[in-house]
Amino acid sequence: MAVETRRSIGVGLIGFGTIGTGVVKVLAQNAAVIEQRLGFPLRLVAIADLDTETDRGVDLTGIRFDADAERLIADPAVDIVIELVGGYEVAKRFILAAVAAGKPVVTANKALLALHGKEIFAAAEGAGVDVAFEAAVGGGIPILRSLREGLSANHIDSVMGILNGTTNYVLTQMEETEEDFEVVLKRAQELGYAEADPTFDVDGIDAAHKLALLTAMAFGAELTYEGIPTEGIRNLTPIDFELAREFGYRIKLLGIAKCHREDGGERIEARVHPTMVPAGSMLANVDAAMNAIEVRGDAVGPTLYYGAGAGEMPTASAVVADLIEISREIQRGSAGAVAPLSYLPHHLVPKPLVGLDELAGRFYLRFTAADEPGVLARIAGALGDQGVGIESVVQKGGQDSKAAVPIIVLTHRADEAALVRALAQVDELKDVKAPTVVVRIEEEA
Amino acid sequence: MAVETRRSIGVGLIGFGTIGTGVVKVLAQNAAVIEQRLGFPLRLVAIADLDTETDRGVDLTGIRFDADAERLIADPAVDIVIELVGGYEVAKRFILAAVAAGKPVVTANKALLALHGKEIFAAAEGAGVDVAFEAAVGGGIPILRSLREGLSANHIDSVMGILNGTTNYVLTQMEETEEDFEVVLKRAQELGYAEADPTFDVDGIDAAHKLALLTAMAFGAELTYEGIPTEGIRNLTPIDFELAREFGYRIKLLGIAKCHREDGGERIEARVHPTMVPAGSMLANVDAAMNAIEVRGDAVGPTLYYGAGAGEMPTASAVVADLIEISREIQRGSAGAVAPLSYLPHHLVPKPLVGLDELAGRFYLRFTAADEPGVLARIAGALGDQGVGIESVVQKGGQDSKAAVPIIVLTHRADEAALVRALAQVDELKDVKAPTVVVRIEEEA
Numbered sequence: 001m002a003v004e005t006r007r008s009i010g011v012g013l014i015g016f017g018t019i020g021t022g023v024v025k026v027l028a029q030n031a032a033v034i035e036q037r038l039g040f041p042l043r044l045v046a047i048a049d050l051d052t053e054t055d056r057g058v059d060l061t062g063i064r065f066d067a068d069a070e071r072l073i074a075d076p077a078v079d080i081v082i083e084l085v086g087g088y089e090v091a092k093r094f095i096l097a098a099v100a101a102g103k104p105v106v107t108a109n110k111a112l113l114a115l116h117g118k119e120i121f122a123a124a125e126g127a128g129v130d131v132a133f134e135a136a137v138g139g140g141i142p143i144l145r146s147l148r149e150g151l152s153a154n155h156i157d158s159v160m161g162i163l164n165g166t167t168n169y170v171l172t173q174m175e176e177t178e179e180d181f182e183v184v185l186k187r188a189q190e191l192g193y194a195e196a197d198p199t200f201d202v203d204g205i206d207a208a209h210k211l212a213l214l215t216a217m218a219f220g221a222e223l224t225y226e227g228i229p230t231e232g233i234r235n236l237t238p239i240d241f242e243l244a245r246e247f248g249y250r251i252k253l254l255g256i257a258k259c260h261r262e263d264g265g266e267r268i269e270a271r272v273h274p275t276m277v278p279a280g281s282m283l284a285n286v287d288a289a290m291n292a293i294e295v296r297g298d299a300v301g302p303t304l305y306y307g308a309g310a311g312e313m314p315t316a317s318a319v320v321a322d323l324i325e326i327s328r329e330i331q332r333g334s335a336g337a338v339a340p341l342s343y344l345p346h347h348l349v350p351k352p353l354v355g356l357d358e359l360a361g362r363f364y365l366r367f368t369a370a371d372e373p374g375v376l377a378r379i380a381g382a383l384g385d386q387g388v389g390i391e392s393v394v395q396k397g398g399q400d401s402k403a404a405v406p407i408i409v410l411t412h413r414a415d416e417a418a419l420v421r422a423l424a425q426v427d428e429l430k431d432v433k434a435p436t437v438v439v440r441i442e443e444e445a
Numbered sequence: 446m447a448v449e450t451r452r453s454i455g456v457g458l459i460g461f462g463t464i465g466t467g468v469v470k471v472l473a474q475n476a477a478v479i480e481q482r483l484g485f486p487l488r489l490v491a492i493a494d495l496d497t498e499t500d501r502g503v504d505l506t507g508i509r510f511d512a513d514a515e516r517l518i519a520d521p522a523v524d525i526v527i528e529l530v531g532g533y534e535v536a537k538r539f540i541l542a543a544v545a546a547g548k549p550v551v552t553a554n555k556a557l558l559a560l561h562g563k564e565i566f567a568a569a570e571g572a573g574v575d576v577a578f579e580a581a582v583g584g585g586i587p588i589l590r591s592l593r594e595g596l597s598a599n600h601i602d603s604v605m606g607i608l609n610g611t612t613n614y615v616l617t618q619m620e621e622t623e624e625d626f627e628v629v630l631k632r633a634q635e636l637g638y639a640e641a642d643p644t645f646d647v648d649g650i651d652a653a654h655k656l657a658l659l660t661a662m663a664f665g666a667e668l669t670y671e672g673i674p675t676e677g678i679r680n681l682t683p684i685d686f687e688l689a690r691e692f693g694y695r696i697k698l699l700g701i702a703k704c705h706r707e708d709g710g711e712r713i714e715a716r717v718h719p720t721m722v723p724a725g726s727m728l729a730n731v732d733a734a735m736n737a738i739e740v741r742g743d744a745v746g747p748t749l750y751y752g753a754g755a756g757e758m759p760t761a762s763a764v765v766a767d768l769i770e771i772s773r774e775i776q777r778g779s780a781g782a783v784a785p786l787s788y789l790p791h792h793l794v795p796k797p798l799v800g801l802d803e804l805a806g807r808f809y810l811r812f813t814a815a816d817e818p819g820v821l822a823r824i825a826g827a828l829g830d831q832g833v834g835i836e837s838v839v840q841k842g843g844q845d846s847k848a849a850v851p852i853i854v855l856t857h858r859a860d861e862a863a864l865v866r867a868l869a870q871v872d873e874l875k876d877v878k879a880p881t882v883v884v885r886i887e888e889e890a
Binding site for chain 1: 600
């Protein structure tokens with residue numbers, strides 16, 4: 001190996017919240033092993049954050065800390081800029097400023113990259129600098145490196161995973177305690193597993209951001225976030241978990257992307273929704289706030305990557321891994337040779353999304369109906385009219401005959417378009433008291 | 446990115462068996478995606494194998510194929526040499542010849558690297574060329590890249606995994622069919638899951654080779670294979686799987702390595718043996734011929750990597766990933782900046798092994814004893830004498846009172862040294878008819 005001696009690499013950190021604090025800790029506590037791998041030290045020279053008052057409980061000796069991000073970016077002692085402010089506008093401005101100053105950037109900002117990645121990666125390519133973002137998907141799990149480098153010999157067939165720790169925590173808790181969504185969410189917020197505004201997590205938006213990045217990297221598709229069908233977990237109730245278990249499944253919020261090779265080229269299936277996976281599968285056994293991503297390649301077959309998908313230290317682990325990789329590139333006097341989205345930029349081509357209405361599968365359906373004679377027959381009739389075959393039915397009788405009761409149906413394989421038509425018909429029945437809850441079944445997880 | 450245009454990289458393959466055939470297939474079927482990631486094609490220019498007769502069912506148009514490995518290595522059209530002949534002497538000679546000719550090498554040869562890696566990596570470093578070996582551990586799973594790059598910010602605390610597909614297949618089958626080891630092994634051989642001489646697999650030697658490589662990379666320890674305590678799976682019987690399940694475990698052949706940080710420096714615990722892991726753990730759910738490796742880092746916490754640990758196409762996936770990475774380096778005019786064993790060579794220092802007799806844990810013990818009054822008391826007495834506490838006992842009564850019966854004991858946490866003394870005492874009892882079978886319990890898997 002051609003290891004030249006370099007005194008050190010200077011790192012500047014913008015955004016001194018939880019993850020930023022983790023980065024400071026990792027750089028301090030693992031300075032020795034990092035240098036033994038890299039050949040020279042990483043030196044944190046400056047931190048910028050609007051909040052310069054809060055004590056983060058870390059030693060900042062020798063590190064300049066103020067609110068001036070622009071000064072940090074311009075500082076000649078800063079070789080690499082870490083962006084951890086989150087959000088869109090400000091974060092994007094800092095990243096583009098760093099890139100324009102010829103400085104590589106490490107970020108964990110999946111929302112920004114999913115929506116504005118095209119512009120950011122184009123700017124980085126133009127300036128010949130790296131924008132690294134391992135921490136943006138799967139927290140500490142080296143999933144992006146694996147997809148980009150470990151599986152680089154493969155045509156990737158599918159990527160499917162538990163991409164959001166908050167929702168997996170809530171689902172696991174609902175399953176365990178048989179409590180309602182709102183109760184579990186409140187506790188998750190108290191424990192710090194969910195944010196005060198949980199929308200991004202529980203509605204699947206965060207998972208969709210991550211899936212957008214994975215989809216581009218897996219299939220060489222131009223980065224697209226808009227148009228990914230996204231459903232969250234708010235409609236699930238304890239009975240769904242109970243029935244899932246009876247049928248041999250567990251419920252997970254999955255991001256799923258598959259490549260459809262067709263005559264006219266490739267199209268991409270991408271979607272985020274609660275999913276029943278076979279109880280014995282690897283994904284089914286991913287509990288609490290952990291994440292796991294399954295990647296199938298034509299040569300390697302199924303592979304899976306598991307670990308903490310969020311949190312101070314796991315996410316910092318990924319940020320610092322990117323710092324180390326970029327430091328090697330700086331040492332060698334070049335930007336990285338591996339394209340950020342795995343395919344060289346001009347090979348990232350628009351690939352149309354496959355609509356949900358073109359897919360088929362098995363479905364778990366929970367109807368909320370009046371406990372009256374003939375209801376089941378009418379529901380079954382609507383399904384039958386559209387060619388949706390019923391595999392199992394469970395009707396939970398209510399004690400109070402006036403109350404609405406759940407009727408659960410497991411379908412045979414059916415077209416999603418037919419299901420949508422059948423459910424529209426069901427929703428018009430006067431005995432049916434609430435919209436039907438649908439959980440898709442993924443047998444191959 | 447500074448992507449220069451290079452016409453192509455020439456690849457030479459030595460060893461045209463199963464994996465070699467897989468490499469030819471992957472390079473052909475995925476030529477387009479590889480080029481879209483790399484920017485130029487990988488071109489297989491020559492194959493050398495003593496068997497030039499067998500039809501491997503792949504198209505060799507434009508590829509020179511003969512028995513002359515030395516000519517292949519010397520061929521100026523060959524930029525990278527793949528060594529897939531296996532074994533020690535010949536493989537080592539080819540690798541060193543390629544390195545001496547300034548050509549990087551890709552190999553899947555864990556046995557050779559575990560035993561002669563020091564010499565080979567030193568030669569490669571001296572010549573300034575890469576020796577890549579992702580395929581040597583975990584087949585298609587990108588575990589080495591993950592350990593070396595994805596987790597580079599971590600002090601690695603432990604590595605633990607199912608490193609051998611053959612034994613995992615046999616164990617899973619024994620569990621499912623309740624058949625004896627010999628019966629299942631024979632079927633595995635017929636199905637191609639086990640080799641005619643299964644010693645390397647079923648006695649844990651192959652797993653120990655892989656663990657040696659993982660241990661060096663995880664902990665910055667000088668590569669050592671000798672001295673890793675290694676036990677295989679020959680002594681297990683159906684009753685062990687039945688009891689494991691009753692106690693809430695599954696039995697897996699694990700390679701386990703942990704870093705002990707002590708006052709005088711670091712010592713390494715490394716061992717291969719059948720292990721009981723909690724039934725709900727990720728490792729417990731790895732079935733059939735699949736592999737999985739769990740890596741714990743101080744920042745990232747537990748992570749796990751799962752996939753096919755062997756086989757034509759999965760292993761070829763890893764070989765070709767290495768080709769792609771090395772091709773990037775050749776294009777940039779340098780050898781790789783990442784040290785093959787993760788730590789820069791002068792930071793790979795000898796770290797003494799922790800002896801099994803220094804460890805403590807819980808144990809599953811199966812005694813084979815005459816079905817006579819007082820036997821259990823004498824066994825329990827021997828354990829008690831040495832301070833090995835009993836948590837559960839199961840005695841399976843035989844129909845024939847003369848026959849030996851199994852007595853199963855689950856211990857409390859105990860020193861392995863005390864257990865060894867107790868078992869020596871037990872083995873001397875005249876009622877005890879066979880050596881005690883010990884399965885260690887790993888709660889943290």
